[in-house]
Amino acid sequence: MNNQTIDLRSDTVTQPCKEMRKSMAEAIVGDDMYGEDPTINQLQQLICEITGKEEALFVPTASMANQIAIKTLTVLGDAIAVLEHAHVYRFESGAAPVFSGVTLLQIGDINGCISINELQKIIPPDDQHYPPLTLLCMENTHNGQVVPLDNIAAVSDFCKGQGIKMHLDGARIFNASVATGIPVKDYAKHFDTVTICLSKGLGAPAGALICSSNSNIKKIHRFRKMMGGAMRQAGIIAAGGLYALKNNVSHLNKDHELAKYLATEIKKIKKLKIINDPIETNMIFVSYEKLQIENDVFQKHMSSKGIEISCDDAKKITRLVVHRDINIQQIDYLLENLNLLAQQ
Ligand SMILES: Cc1ncc(COP(=O)(O)O)c(C=O)c1O
Known part of the structure; x- marks a missing residue:
């Protein structure tokens, strides 16, 4: 692929600009396994402010963020609800059943919107034959379409009543936020965990964040380590994400x-x-x-x-x-x- 190529396959092909590369080259770094990388800490703090979540953890990819979220919010043998065309379902190499031992239940949607009716249809009976549905995964944007806040709020209200947790694959949540003018935190508040990706339209070369609460962060740390996603002087990469959040939204x-x-x-x-x-x-x-x-x-x-x-x-x-x-x-x-x- 040369520089003249017009590449419309995905927004993942974006190149880091000169200024982003400079900020990466000059990043102050430390060992993140000790929580001592100042650039990563700054990035995590900034995303907490943006999402309104108490804690955030830097991970290499959005796929890993999604899978850590699923593992954090479920136990072996649970069922989780996923959309037919969701990334966590279709494009993460079947990771959820492997890493988290969960059954995937497909839920009908229209452009990422879920009706309570559809949700009710897939909730298994409270009976020994069925795995309990404990998590619903949504995605915003979903195939480029914005999932409206009132749909998310209604689904979240319903799920709370049923004891079902919620994860947002917000790989492109900034696209939704910019398109609607609705702050990211207004979407994020309805979810237990939120994935943010820095390497799509935001233009960083790598990196994602998983955002959640104090009560989940210990597990998230542990599962990141378990999946091999805990890095050392990764502030060099995080600096690109920090630059992206400050300049590219x-x-x-x-x-x-x-x-x-x-x-x-x-x-x-x-x-x-x-x-x-x-x-x-x-x-x-x-x-x-x-x-x-x-x-x-x-x-x-x-x-x-x-x-x-x-x-x-x-x-x-x-x-x-x-x-x-x-x-x-x-x-x-x-x-x-x-x-x-x-x-x-
Ligand atoms: C909606 C969505 N979620 C998650 C991901 C995973 O991102 P990554 O390939 O960086 O793991 C993608 C990748 O394109 C995506 O489109």
């Missing part, structure tokens, strides 16, 4: 505006169809069924033009993700190429 708004512009122009191309209309943040799902082109041919063709995209072959859908390393000229160039393909 508002840029997400530009990504959202650019994504909306791209969607508006794609709508003018008759052979393409936007699936997630209206666009709320930085992701656009586009059906290319009418182009009548095979997935790998489509991808290779775009790649030959210097554009990287990912495609779901079965559904003939491509996901285009706008991020801080994408500008309007590149979007126009993409549109030019899509238009040419549609004319063939």
